[in-house]
Amino acid sequence: MKFTPEEQLSALLDGELPEIETELVVRRSLREESLRRTAIRYCLIGDAMRDELPHCGPVDLVSRVRSGLETDPGPAPVLSEPQRRPWPRLVAGLAVAASVALVAVLAVPGGGHRPDPAPLSASQVAAPAAGPVYTVPPAYTRQAAGGPDRLTRYYINHSEYSTLMGGRSALSRIVARTPSADGEYPAVRIEKVNAPR
Amino acid sequence: MRPAGRFSGLRSAACLAALLPGLVFASDAREWLSRMEQAVEGLNYEGTFVHMSAGTMETLHVIHRVADGVPTERLFSRDQPGREVIRSGDEVTCIFADEKAVLVERREVAASSPLRAVLPQLSPRLDQWYEFRVMGRTRQLGRPAMVVEIRPRDSDRYGHRLWLDEDTAMPLKVHLVSESGHPVEALHFVDIELPDEIPAERMQPGVSTEGFTWYRTREDVHQHAPEIQPSWQARDLPPGFELSVAHQQVLPGSDHAVEHLVYSDGLASVSVFVEPAGQGDAGMVGPAHIGAAHAYSALVHGHQVTVVGEVPALTVRRIALSMTPVGRDG
Numbered sequence: 001m002k003f004t005p006e007e008q009l010s011a012l013l014d015g016e017l018p019e020i021e022t023e024l025v026v027r028r029s030l031r032e033e034s035l036r037r038t039a040i041r042y043c044l045i046g047d048a049m050r051d052e053l054p055h056c057g058p059v060d061l062v063s064r065v066r067s068g069l070e071t072d073p074g075p076a077p078v079l080s081e082p083q084r085r086p087w088p089r090l091v092a093g094l095a096v097a098a099s100v101a102l103v104a105v106l107a108v109p110g111g112g113h114r115p116d117p118a119p120l121s122a123s124q125v126a127a128p129a130a131g132p133v134y135t136v137p138p139a140y141t142r143q144a145a146g147g148p149d150r151l152t153r154y155y156i157n158h159s160e161y162s163t164l165m166g167g168r169s170a171l172s173r174i175v176a177r178t179p180s181a182d183g184e185y186p187a188v189r190i191e192k193v194n195a196p197r
Numbered sequence: 198m199r200p201a202g203r204f205s206g207l208r209s210a211a212c213l214a215a216l217l218p219g220l221v222f223a224s225d226a227r228e229w230l231s232r233m234e235q236a237v238e239g240l241n242y243e244g245t246f247v248h249m250s251a252g253t254m255e256t257l258h259v260i261h262r263v264a265d266g267v268p269t270e271r272l273f274s275r276d277q278p279g280r281e282v283i284r285s286g287d288e289v290t291c292i293f294a295d296e297k298a299v300l301v302e303r304r305e306v307a308a309s310s311p312l313r314a315v316l317p318q319l320s321p322r323l324d325q326w327y328e329f330r331v332m333g334r335t336r337q338l339g340r341p342a343m344v345v346e347i348r349p350r351d352s353d354r355y356g357h358r359l360w361l362d363e364d365t366a367m368p369l370k371v372h373l374v375s376e377s378g379h380p381v382e383a384l385h386f387v388d389i390e391l392p393d394e395i396p397a398e399r400m401q402p403g404v405s406t407e408g409f410t411w412y413r414t415r416e417d418v419h420q421h422a423p424e425i426q427p428s429w430q431a432r433d434l435p436p437g438f439e440l441s442v443a444h445q446q447v448l449p450g451s452d453h454a455v456e457h458l459v460y461s462d463g464l465a466s467v468s469v470f471v472e473p474a475g476q477g478d479a480g481m482v483g484p485a486h487i488g489a490a491h492a493y494s495a496l497v498h499g500h501q502v503t504v505v506g507e508v509p510a511l512t513v514r515r516i517a518l519s520m521t522p523v524g525r526d527g
Contacts, residue, residue: 148300153448156302158468158505161459169384171272172248173488175280176255
């Protein structure tokens with residue numbers, strides 16, 4: 001029986017791929033962008049199922065997973081051939097279960113699956129509902145002499161004082177900092193507040 | 198009483214239930230973290246990972262090479278070609294191809310030092326602020342993995358949940374978690390290799406920097422910032438945070454000194470940057486964030502004060518609003 005690369009990938013992520021095939025799949029995923037994307041999508045579906053994604057609010061999480069499912073072409077035809085294609089079926093099962101779980105999140109006030117909900121999530125703190133919040137124009141923090149803005153320079157400098165675990169995340173954030181088409185940085189937001197005295 | 202750590206997921210839960218008769222002692226968690234530290238610094242590895250935080254997701258690739266005991270690391274975006282960070286010796290080089298800019302930051306360490314600040318010896322005082330736990334075994338990327346959690350005991354700081362490869366202790370998945378244990382930021386490897394050797398040419402940037410503007414620290418200023426007696430102080434720190442570093446430095450591309458204070462609880466750290474307002478650019482006031490790293494800026498006594506750290510937004514705000522010149526009441 002011959003499995004497709006996507007099926008092998010799914011088995012790999014479930015820890016059920018024979019070792020002899022593992023290296024081949026990993027090497028192939030390094031070479032092929034589409035397979036790598038599939039790997040990421042499968043990972044996210046599994047993580048959403050296990051509630052291991054960063055919390056962005058229920059609506060955001062639902063839309064993200066739904067978006068992922070809409071673009072996932074793999075599982076649909078598998079259901080009619082259960083004996084021959086076990087791995088994508090498992091992914092389909094995870095996806096369905098994830099969407100059910102997410103519906104439950106929306107249906108149960110306070111999120112029934114969370115025994116200890118955070119009183120205030122990081123994203124909520126960063127972008128509070130009350131008060132105006134706007135994206136910082138680059139000129140606002142841009143060094144007069146040009147180059148990366150001052151806040152980015154602070155972040156880079158601070159990364160040297162992060163611990164082992166925080167260091168990679170710190171630099172990943174710098175690399176991932178995404179300017180939009182108009183040159184602004186959606187990830188960097190600032191809230192209008194009264195200047196402290 | 199706070200509920201036990203949640204690690205949901207059907208198979209994961211079943212796996213843990215079968216293999217975890219009870220929480221393993223914190224000392225085991227510390228041993229795993231110590232192993233992880235050695236692996237992350239001492240092994241050759243290369244892999245692709247996804248970095249996720251509120252509303253953003255990015256695919257990145259890391260190459261970590263150790264030659265003659267000296268580590269070098271190259272980190273670049275797979276989604277935005279030309280975004281790279283290379284850490285080598287005492288320099289951190291950040292390439293922003295979209296801005297045609299290269300920023301070189303000097304590190305305050307010897308070339309043979311670890312690329313990252315080591316875990317601060319996990320001193321017993323950390324137990325006041327964090328709970329260290331081995332959550333149990335699972336599988337990650339098809340390999341047996343151990344889940345280790347550093348759970349904060351209050352909302353002033355974040356903790357970590359780590360999925361460590363059982364053979365090598367390499368972190369295959371890392372979450373920054375809130376007091377409730379919920380992830381606020383995630384880093385997931387989707388593939389990783391640990392070759393015996395990595396060719397030196399793999400560490401070269403993937404983009405030509407010809408025609409780019411380079412921003413370095415001026416040659417005529419101290420490369421290694423001297424420790425100073427701080428002229429600013431935080432009057433209201435979250436419990437456990439203490440001053441660990443105080444120095445004056447000139448940031449790359451800048452022409453004036455910044456007072457830089459680092460406060461740490463032994464695991465989390467925040468930086469406070471203080472410079473005269475109006476020098477270089479407009480002032481900043483209020484909160485900002487990149488991913489789960491928060492910042493808060495304030496104008497205090499004619500100075501721009503900015504607090505940056507991988508801590509909750511309220512923590513950087515609290516520290517920023519308490520900064521005063523030494524000898525003044527605020």
